[in-house]
Amino acid sequence: MSSTPILEMRGINKSFGAVQVLHSVDFRVYAGEVMALVGDNGAGKSTLVKCVAGIYPMDSGEILFEGAPVHIHGPRDASALGIEIVYQDLALCDNLDIVQNMFLGRENLTSVRTLDEGTMERRARQTLAGLSVRTVKSVRQVVSELSGGQRQTTAIAKAVLWNNRVVLLDEPTAALGVAQTDQVLDLVRRLATNGLGVVLISHNMNDVMKVADRITALYLGKVAAEVKTSEITHAQVVELITAGRTGNIGLKPAEAAQSA
Amino acid sequence: MTEPTPTTPTPAPAPVLANTAAAAAPTEAGFSVDAGATNLKEAFLGYVTRIRGGEVGALPAVAGLVLLLVVFSTTTKIFLTRGNLANLPTQAAPTILIGMGLVFVLLLGEIDLSAGTAAGLASAGMAIAVNFHGNLQTQLKGGMFGAYIVVMVLALIVAARERLWPGVIAIVFGGVVLVTHIGSNQVLAILLAVTTGTSIGILTGFLRARVGIPSFVVTLALFLAWQGVLIQFLGAGNSFPTQRFKTINALENTNISPLWSWVVLIVFVGGYGAFTLYTSIRRRAQQLSAQPVSIVVGRFAILALLGAFSVFFLNKNRNPNKGHVIRGLPWVVLLILIVLVAMTLLLSKTTFGRHLYASGGNAEAARRAGIDVPRMRIAAFGISSSLAAIGGVVLASKQGGVPADAGGGNTLLFAVGAAVVGGTSLFGGRGRVRDAVLGGLVITIIPNGLQLHPNVGASYQYVITGGFLLVAAAVDALSRSRRPT
Numbered sequence: 001m002s003s004t005p006i007l008e009m010r011g012i013n014k015s016f017g018a019v020q021v022l023h024s025v026d027f028r029v030y031a032g033e034v035m036a037l038v039g040d041n042g043a044g045k046s047t048l049v050k051c052v053a054g055i056y057p058m059d060s061g062e063i064l065f066e067g068a069p070v071h072i073h074g075p076r077d078a079s080a081l082g083i084e085i086v087y088q089d090l091a092l093c094d095n096l097d098i099v100q101n102m103f104l105g106r107e108n109l110t111s112v113r114t115l116d117e118g119t120m121e122r123r124a125r126q127t128l129a130g131l132s133v134r135t136v137k138s139v140r141q142v143v144s145e146l147s148g149g150q151r152q153t154t155a156i157a158k159a160v161l162w163n164n165r166v167v168l169l170d171e172p173t174a175a176l177g178v179a180q181t182d183q184v185l186d187l188v189r190r191l192a193t194n195g196l197g198v199v200l201i202s203h204n205m206n207d208v209m210k211v212a213d214r215i216t217a218l219y220l221g222k223v224a225a226e227v228k229t230s231e232i233t234h235a236q237v238v239e240l241i242t243a244g245r246t247g248n249i250g251l252k253p254a255e256a257a258q259s260a
Numbered sequence: 261m262t263e264p265t266p267t268t269p270t271p272a273p274a275p276v277l278a279n280t281a282a283a284a285a286p287t288e289a290g291f292s293v294d295a296g297a298t299n300l301k302e303a304f305l306g307y308v309t310r311i312r313g314g315e316v317g318a319l320p321a322v323a324g325l326v327l328l329l330v331v332f333s334t335t336t337k338i339f340l341t342r343g344n345l346a347n348l349p350t351q352a353a354p355t356i357l358i359g360m361g362l363v364f365v366l367l368l369g370e371i372d373l374s375a376g377t378a379a380g381l382a383s384a385g386m387a388i389a390v391n392f393h394g395n396l397q398t399q400l401k402g403g404m405f406g407a408y409i410v411v412m413v414l415a416l417i418v419a420a421r422e423r424l425w426p427g428v429i430a431i432v433f434g435g436v437v438l439v440t441h442i443g444s445n446q447v448l449a450i451l452l453a454v455t456t457g458t459s460i461g462i463l464t465g466f467l468r469a470r471v472g473i474p475s476f477v478v479t480l481a482l483f484l485a486w487q488g489v490l491i492q493f494l495g496a497g498n499s500f501p502t503q504r505f506k507t508i509n510a511l512e513n514t515n516i517s518p519l520w521s522w523v524v525l526i527v528f529v530g531g532y533g534a535f536t537l538y539t540s541i542r543r544r545a546q547q548l549s550a551q552p553v554s555i556v557v558g559r560f561a562i563l564a565l566l567g568a569f570s571v572f573f574l575n576k577n578r579n580p581n582k583g584h585v586i587r588g589l590p591w592v593v594l595l596i597l598i599v600l601v602a603m604t605l606l607l608s609k610t611t612f613g614r615h616l617y618a619s620g621g622n623a624e625a626a627r628r629a630g631i632d633v634p635r636m637r638i639a640a641f642g643i644s645s646s647l648a649a650i651g652g653v654v655l656a657s658k659q660g661g662v663p664a665d666a667g668g669g670n671t672l673l674f675a676v677g678a679a680v681v682g683g684t685s686l687f688g689g690r691g692r693v694r695d696a697v698l699g700g701l702v703i704t705i706i707p708n709g710l711q712l713h714p715n716v717g718a719s720y721q722y723v724i725t726g727g728f729l730l731v732a733a734a735v736d737a738l739s740r741s742r743r744p745t
C-alpha cells in the first residue's frame with residue numbers, strides 16, 4: 001500500500017455560528033482502500049464530506065491531494081480533482097430525468113455546442129447496467145417518478161460515471177433493499193480494487209466490517225480513532241461510536257467525558 | 261446565453277464498471293422502454309401515467325381553448341367571422357411576449373411583478389427616440405437621462421462580473437444607441453427598448469440573487485418605481501405617438517402578403533415536423549429512447565392542419581368595407597414564432613436551459629453540481645425583461661403610442677396568468693415557452709368573446725379569467741402534491 005494518502009485532511013475545524021461541529025479533524029484515504037467513516041447521528045460525518053466537496057468553507061485546516069496541498073472552493077474544484085460524492089440527501093433534481101441528473105453540470109456537448117443527448121443517454125445506460133438496475137423502466141424517467149432505492153442508485157451512478165480518483169459515499173445504502181445493498185457494497189469494493197480511494201459512511205456495522213479496510217470513528221466532531229478493520233472487533237467499533245473510546249483505543253477518558 | 265466551456269476534463273466512460281457493463285446484456289439491464297423499443301401503446305400508457313402523476317402538460321390549456329372556441333362560436337354570430345378571429349393574435353401578442361419572458365423567471369420559482377411597467381418604460385425609450393431624432397438627452401428632464409445611463413452602466417458592470425456576455429453585448433449596444441442619438445432609426449430604437457429591458461432585468465436579478473431580497477418584494481418595488489419613471493419620462497398625462505412610424509406600427513397593424521404567409525407556415529411547421537421526425541428516426545436507429553414515429557407524425561399533422569387552416573383563413577380579405585383589402589398573417593405572428601423557437605431551443609438544447617431547469621427544480625442540487633445558481637437567476641431576469649420589452653414595443657404598436665400608464669394595470673397579471681394557464685408551474689422547475697402562447701390565447705379569447713355578448717357585462721371578463729387562472733393553479737398545485745415526494 002502506498003504510504004501517501006490520496007486524500008488527506010489535516011486539522012479541520014468547522015463551526016456553524018457558535019456551534020463547533022468539527023474539532024481539528026485529521027482524516028485520510030488511501031488509494032485502493034475503503035475507509036469507513038463512522039459516528040453517531042450528528043457526529044459531523046456529512047459536514048466533513050461537504051468540506052471536501054467545497055460546499056462548506058472550512059474555518060481552518062488543509063486538504064492534501066496526493067500529498068500536495070489543494071484549495072477546494074467549490075464543487076467544480078472537487079470534481080476537477082476527481083473527487084465524487086454521493087450525498088446523504090442525494091442532491092437530485094426531481095424535475096429532471098435520470099440522464100439529465102447524472103450529467104448535470106458536465107453535459108456532453110455536440111460540435112455545435114448543443115446538448116449531446118445520445119452520448120449521455122448511452123453512457124448513463126451503460127453505467128446503470130453495470131449497477132444491475134433492473135427496475136428502472138427507462139433512463140428517461142423523471143426522478144420524481146422513482147422509488148427511494150432507484151433514486152439512491154441514480155445518485156451512485158452519477159458519482160461513478162466519471163473517471164474518479166476518490167469517491168465518498170454518505171450512507172449510500174440507507175434506502176436500498178437487500179440485493180441492491182449487496183450490489184452497492186460490491187461496487188464499493190470494486191472501486192477500491194480499481195485503485196480508487198473510497199470513503200463509506202454507514203450506520204450498519206456489519207457492512208462496515210465487511211468491506212472497509214480501515215475505520216475512522218468520529219465522536220462529537222473529534223476523531224476518536226483511526227484503525228485497521230482487521231485489528232478491531234465489531235463491539236469495539238460500536239463503543240468507539242457511542243463513547244469515543246474503547247479499552248486503550250480512542251479519546252483520552254478526560255477528553256471523551258469533556259466532549260460529552 | 262451559453263455556459264463557459266466546462267473546466268472539468270472529459271471523463272472516460274464508466275471505467276470501473278466496464279467489465280460488468282459489458283457482461284450485462286442490454287435486455288438484462290431491463291430498460292424495457294428504452295433502446296428504441298417505445299411503441300404506440302407504451303407511449304400512450306406512459307402519457308396516461310404522466311397525466312395521472314400530475315404531468316398534465318398542455319392538456320388543460322388546449323381543453324380550455326377548445327371549450328372557449330365552442331362556447332363563443334355557438335353563442336355569438338360574430339365570433340367566428342374573419343374580422344374577429346384575425347384580431348386574436350394581435351390582441352394576445354403583448355401578453356404572450358411578456359408571458360414568454362416570465363416563464364424563465366417562473367422556472368426558478370421566482371416572480372417578476374415589474375415586467376409590465378418595465379415593458380412600458382422600455383417602449384417609452386423607443387417612442388422618445390423615434391419622436392426626437394434619437395435625442396433622448398434634451399427630451400428627458402430632471403436628470404432622467406443621467407439616471408438612464410447610470411442604470412445601463414450598473415447593469416453592464418453586473419453583467420460583466422457575472423460573465424453574462426450576451427447581456428454585456430446587448431447593453432453596450434443599447435448604450436451606444438442612447439448616447440450617439442442614432443435611435444431615430446426605428447429598428448435601432450426598438451433594439452434600444454429591448455436592451456433597456458435587458459439592463460432592467462439584470463439589475464432586478466442582481467437585487468434578488470446577490471443582495472438576497474425576495475423577488476416578490478424587489479419586483480413589487482420596481483413595479484411602482486418604473487411607473488413613476490415612465491410618468492417622469494413622458495410628463496404626466498402625455499403620450500408619445502408611434503403610429504406614423506412605419507416599422508413600429510407594422511408589427512401589430514399590417515400583414516405579411518398571402519404568398520409569404522404560406523412560406524412562413526411551411527418554414528416553421530415544416531421545419532418543426534422535419535426536425536422532430538429526423539430526431540425520432542435517428543434516435544431509434546441509435547438504440548436510444550425515442551418517440552414513436554406515429555406520434556411525431558400525428559402531432560405534425562395536427563399542427564400542419566391547424567396552421568394551414570389559419571393561413572388559408574387569414575389570407576382572405578377580412579375588411580367588411582369596400583376599399584382596401586386586409587389579408588395575410590399579422591407580422592407579430594412571425595415575431596412570436598421567432599421568439600418561441602429561439603427560446604425553446606435555448607431551454608431544451610443548451611446547457612444554459614438545462615441548468616435553469618435544474619436550478620428551479622432543486623437549487624441546492626444544482627449548486628452541488630457546480631452550477632452558479634445566482635448567476636442563473638440574474639440571467640433569467642435579464643431574459644425575462646428583454647422579452648417583456650419586446651412585448652412593450654408590440655403594445656405600443658397596438659396602442660399607436662406610449663401613454664403614461666403603458667404596461668400598467670393588468671398587463672403583468674395577464675402575462676403571469678398566460679404562463680400559468682399554459683401549464684408553467686409557480687413552484688419552479690416546470691414550464692415551457694409555448695405555455696405562454698397557449699395561455700395567452702386563452703386569456704385573450706375570454707374578453708374577445710364576452711364583448712360580443714351585449715347582455716354580459718365586462719365585469720364577467722375578470723371573474724371568468726380569474727376562474728381559469730384558479731383552475732390552472734389548482735392543477736399545478738394538485739399535480740405537485742400527487743408526486744411521490
Ligand SMILES: Nc1ncnc2c1ncn2[C@@H]1O[C@H](COP(=O)(O)OP(=O)(O)OP(=O)(O)O)[C@@H](O)[C@H]1O
Pocket residue numbers: 016021039040041042043044045046047048088
Ligand atoms: N447547515 C448547518 N447549519 C447548522 N448546523 C449544522 C448544519 N449542518 C450540520 N449542522 C450540525 O452539525 C452537526 C453535525 O452534522 P452532520 O450532518 O455532519 O452529522 P452526521 O454525522 O452526518 O449525522 P447523521 O448520521 O445523522 O447523518 C449536527 O449537530 C448538525 O446539527
Ligand SMILES: [Mg+2]
Pocket residue numbers: 045046047088170
Ligand atoms: Mg450525515
